[in-house]
Amino acid sequence: MSTSARMLRLLSLLQTHRYWPGDELAERLEVSGRTLRRDIDRLRELGYVVDAVRGVAGGYQLRAGGSLPPLLLEDEEAVAIAVGLQQAANGSVAGIEETSVQALTKVIGLMPPRLRRQMDALRSQTDNLVWGGGPQNQSVDSSILTTLAQACRDDEPLHFTYTARGAEPSERWVEPHRLVSLGRRWYLVAYDRDRQDWRSFRVDRVAGPRATGQRYRPREIPGGDALAFVQAGIRRMPQRYDVRVRIAAHPETVARAVGRWGEVTPDDGGCLLEMGVDDLQWPVMVLAQVGADFTVESPDELTVEVARVSGLFARAGG
Amino acid sequence: MSTSARMLRLLSLLQTHRYWPGDELAERLEVSGRTLRRDIDRLRELGYVVDAVRGVAGGYQLRAGGSLPPLLLEDEEAVAIAVGLQQAANGSVAGIEETSVQALTKVIGLMPPRLRRQMDALRSQTDNLVWGGGPQNQSVDSSILTTLAQACRDDEPLHFTYTARGAEPSERWVEPHRLVSLGRRWYLVAYDRDRQDWRSFRVDRVAGPRATGQRYRPREIPGGDALAFVQAGIRRMPQRYDVRVRIAAHPETVARAVGRWGEVTPDDGGCLLEMGVDDLQWPVMVLAQVGADFTVESPDELTVEVARVSGLFARAGG
DNA sequence: AGCCTTTAGGACAGTTAGTGGCCTCAATCG
DNA sequence: CGATTGAGGCCACTAACTGTCCTAAAGGCT
16 A cells, blocks of 8 residues: 555544554554554644553544644545535525535535435435425525536536526526525526626526536626625515514523524513514414513514414314 | 645645646646646545546546545535534434534544634524424534544543433443434433443433543443433333324425425315424424414314414414 | 553665656647 | 647656664553
């Protein structure tokens, strides 16, 4: 085995089990103990921190250092990572969507086909988990997302079918620039070759993207900021409700139910809950769970919704 | 730069951008073109698939091969992966909890402290996301989880404080064996040194775990199956309701709202929804969302719950 | 303290592997 | 067709690696 291959193998061993006696490592790598010590030294020269314990039951241990060593993953671990990243990309944690897609692109691009199949099988289980697939939770197909991300990364022209709001599907040929996650939606900022101008596309309306394999000289985006471009392009955000409800319950109870999705301010004998939502299911759920008397201050649509559920449940009870 | 270091760097370059012209790679690695070609060959000998395109605008490209190459991640990517895995470990996708923790342990153990801090900051945003932190969604503190997982992996004895159901907190000293995810809970199977017997511990009742750094000869678990051991140890599962509701709506509408958490069977003029749950909030939410008339067949507790919400909402409306 | 185990690392000599320069081919694209 | 870019054989030179043998140093155990 060549030296580089052996170093990778050594790193892999050190990553799967904390302590390794020197002679066992040497045996596994089929080298003498002296060479093993030299290999360990080489790792240290590369910047990885390898602790050594002397004496009976001593051994080597890879520790956290200044930078992350190359991750050597088992197949199942890679699948778990990919599945986890897909959720993160779909907005389950605010602020890391873009990075998640970036990492996901990397992982998926390197996964052997069999792992990709395994991942797809698992992925089909994940949808509709968060508040039952309400309208604002249309998670984007992550295979489309990663295709677009890869094209952005590699500056590859793309073909796809785009169905704009209330329009016929049309075929597009674009030079992709960047993916942007805004609210719960993904947008692709790209230069449209046919229309000869910059556009932003909602990813959930993109179908059948395929990279052409060609390359081109990346253009400058006007203004230099993809995020700003997308924001400017969105004329009306999806309808948003500003919810205000007074609840006769302890502020902490309410805060626990609503998490970070709303603001709770103490009030005499109860509290005021404020949140901005796209879908009224969510506040209804919170109110049902808190289980205390409340008064809806706004919006009127929520009052209607509360009345609807009340009537519905009353009929069911009778 | 040594050969091994250069190979890692080459792998890293090939992972971040799809196409690389040969001369640019050679320049970055500070070697001649000839040596670069040899390096590429070395990668291929290690089993990685490197495509090459000749001619104008040619270059090299790392493709999916038979096995996953070492992942060379940017700092932010590692953080995204860790955050995603934490969610996966907490049961957001059935069946990959154990593997996720395994991968998480690996990643966290290698992350420099600064990244760990970054990750902690993000993690604090993730809780209470899925149906509002209901009682069955007490997600386990992932730092405890990974400490235990690491101890299992490395056969390190553990100290921790355990608060059994309805008992005083007690100090435990155990030889950890395996982590098991069952339903929505984590259990640690371990040999209790003081009591000299095998026990299973609910991870959400474990506090302040610390590894001693010693090691021991792993024991055989009686029966050889940690999962079976845990199942045998659970006298009564958390109270579980078998929900049966007839709904006057199209089966598909109901199926979309309930996802894979319940079974929907068509029925004349509507459908029958059956699901097993620990917490009645969940079916209430589904019913509110479907928005069609329904009749609760069982359990009686759900009827009570529906009546409660109905009354509550009616008062709010008036 | 004394002993055993295990890592640390210098010295040496033989061997291997890596390197750049030079050459000729072979694709690919315009 | 010609320009460009990867493929790879050959060669001489050098640097790096390897195993053996050695002594030292650090823990843990009795």
